[in-house]
Amino acid sequence: MYVTQAGGVEVFPLAATGNVTPSATIADVTTPFMDAHRTAFDASGNIYVTDAANNSVTEFAAGATGAATPIATIAGANTGLDIPSGIAIDASGKIYVTNEDNPTGNSVTIFSAGATGNVAPAATIAGANTLLDTPNGIALDSHGNIYVANENGPGFSVTIYPAGTNGNVAPSGTITGANTGLNVSHAVALDSAGNVYVTNASGSATPGTSGNGSVTVYAPSATGGDIAPTSTIAGANTLLDHPNGIAIDSKGNIYVANSSHNNGTPSVTVFLAGANGNIAPSAVISGSSTGFTLIHGLSLF
8 A cells, every 4th residue: 555645655554554654665865755646556566656846757666665766757847747646557558647737737648658857748638628627636447548536616526538538628428516426526546347436525425515525436337417426435433534545456445545634633544345324444544653744645556
């Protein structure tokens, strides 16, 4: 389990729980992280980290730990990176990055496999037709379709684009509206069946109302409209608190990174597959030994 916070990445075993020390940490010895946001992995296990303050994507070799030297860094004016946050890697190694800056950003920049330096993206999804609005999280399904969680706008949303999308192109599907329960949508993930999971930083069990946060889940066929989630994890028992990141393991268990803007105690909460309602997590990682400060994201490899 790789947990991303401003100063770098902390690694924990999947079975970790309680006030535990990370098994490893990753920091950039070349250009120190200023605001690391999310991580992703390619097929070889190489680790990619976005940094919103440095406007960069840094790649480390598989298994890198400690003060590590990157094997590649994408940064510079030509890249189009503008407060990069979410990141995903497809089967061919292409790198997909959401850029949160609003209004000048609002884009997904896609880089060729092996990209490094001040390089232009191979494709960019941007423009009014895309309906991107402070895009934060990003995920890909098994067909290469692109799912983006948009945290702002009059209607929080998940916008979906076909594989190969480029330019000012309308999404092929949009999940948005009062029935969806979306509320400051931060991260998106898919399980092996194609179910769509979204963390909502201010969501609650009641759609359209604020709270400490929620996880809303949508069926694989849910590709647009004002649809109700198939399940919602929310309420005091869940210990969700401004959830930022989410990942699903091979068994369908749900891992959520909480930045905890409300109570000041960052955590990772884990829920069993199929969790729904105001349910207690099966495990919680939190406490001074974890080194958590402000958690942005979480990924599994």
